[in-house]
Amino acid sequence: MIKIGIIGGSGLDDQLGLxxxxxxxxxxxxxxxxxxxxxxxxxxxxVIAITRHGDKHRIYPSNVNFRANIWALKELGVTxxxxxxxxxxxxEEIKPGHLVFINQFIDRTTKRHQTFYEGHEVCHIPMAEPxxxxxxxxxxxxxxxxxxxxxSSGTMMTIEGPRFSTKAESKMFRIWGADVxxxxxxxxxxxxxxxxxxxxxxxxATDYDCWRESEETVTLEMILSTMKKNxxxxxxxxKEVIPLITFEQCTCKEAVKTSxx
Numbered sequence: 001m002i003k004i005g006i007i008g009g010s011g012l013d014d015q016l017g018l019x020x021x022x023x024x025x026x027x028x029x030x031x032x033x034x035x036x037x038x039x040x041x042x043x044x045x046x047v048i049a050i051t052r053h054g055d056k057h058r059i060y061p062s063n064v065n066f067r068a069n070i071w072a073l074k075e076l077g078v079t080x081x082x083x084x085x086x087x088x089x090x091x092e093e094i095k096p097g098h099l100v101f102i103n104q105f106i107d108r109t110t111k112r113h114q115t116f117y118e119g120h121e122v123c124h125i126p127m128a129e130p131x132x133x134x135x136x137x138x139x140x141x142x143x144x145x146x147x148x149x150x151x152s153s154g155t156m157m158t159i160e161g162p163r164f165s166t167k168a169e170s171k172m173f174r175i176w177g178a179d180v181x182x183x184x185x186x187x188x189x190x191x192x193x194x195x196x197x198x199x200x201x202x203x204x205a206t207d208y209d210c211w212r213e214s215e216e217t218v219t220l221e222m223i224l225s226t227m228k229k230n231x232x233x234x235x236x237x238x239k240e241v242i243p244l245i246t247f248e249q250c251t252c253k254e255a256v257k258t259s260x261x
Contacts, residue, residue, distance in 0.1 A: 002247050004042075005073040005197070006049040006238065007188070008084035009057070009231070016049065016235060018042055026075065030067035030116075034059055037072060043243045048076055052083075052184060061161040061183035062111050070191040071116070080135060080198045080245055083189075084234050086227065087156065087182040088164075088209035090174050096226045099150040099233060100180050100203040101139045103131050106173075107186045108159045114187040116194050122261045123194055130189050132252045135200035135245070142240040148233050154179035156203060158186040170211035181209050194259075198252040202237065204230035 006016065018040030025036050035051040050069055053059045073081065087100070094100060117123040136152075143150040157173045159165060161183035165173070173181060180203050192199035206226050208214070 001077065002045065002080065002245055003076065003078045004045055004047045004242055004245065005078035005081040006047060006084070007052050007069065007081060008049070008234070009051060009053070009086075016042055016047065016238060018047055018049065026072040028068045028071040028075070030071055031065050033068045033072045034064055037076070039076070043239060045242050045245075047242065048073060048078055062109075064184065066188050066191055067113055067116060070188065070195050070197070074195045074197060078197060079247060080132075081192050081200070082135065082139075082238065082241070083185075083199065083201045085182050085184055085201055085203050086206050086230070087180040087203045088207055089180055089205040090157070090170065090209050090211060091179050092212070094151060094154070094179060094205050095149070096205050096207050097149060097229050098205045099143065099148060099230070099237070100154040100205065101136050101143070101150065101152055102156045102180065102185070102201050102203050103129070103133075103136060103153040104155040105130055105185050105189065106155060106157050106176060106178055108157065109186055110160055112187050114190050116191065117260065123256065123259050124261065125190065125194050125259045126255050127190065127193065130193065132198035132200050132250060134248070134250055135198050138241050138244045139200060139202065139237065142237050142244065146236055146240055148237060151179075154203065156185045156201070157181040159183055165210060167210045170209045174211055180205060193252060194256055196253045196256050198250055202234055204234060206230065
């Protein structure tokens, strides 16, 4: 049975317009998830939504309990996760308001638990292709149908935060080949792979990172306006893509079976 997990910002289940929503609390071996989970229906599919940073964005990136969030979704039977994440653009062609269906990441975090296996077992999970190609291809199909401004692939730079990058760091990340930058993709995508869940991410560019020299002053009002447009685009995209998801064999689900020592 297909169950879709959606990870994103505050009020996610309300924004998606889920039907017959039930709010439930979960406890996991790794502590409490970021927030209560909203379970409902969207286009006939069961959807479970969780707010990554908690109610009113109260949890800063390094303190998000990524393990509890993914574990809770796994226990509730989630088979596929689509995550929405705000990001800064490191490329001129990725303009504020554009979406990126990322296919690679570079990890610059240092403080986070990146595995469920910390007892008598070690899990060397393969991450050469960290995101589910099947889910990404469906996002591509839906994005084209809706005529949304999007990029089919891109490399996410995940930094520790909560501070933003210096200009020197931002320029260095561009040299390394990163296209967008955020603070939450890692370890979320890694833990989803350990849990055997297909995972795709919709990165929403809110502004250009500080590498870009510009005479235009970026204001909070401009960023909030772009974030609202992004949220509207993601809502349309999710409503279009969720009915397209099918249950099929995928390397995302099988990788962990041969990774535990």
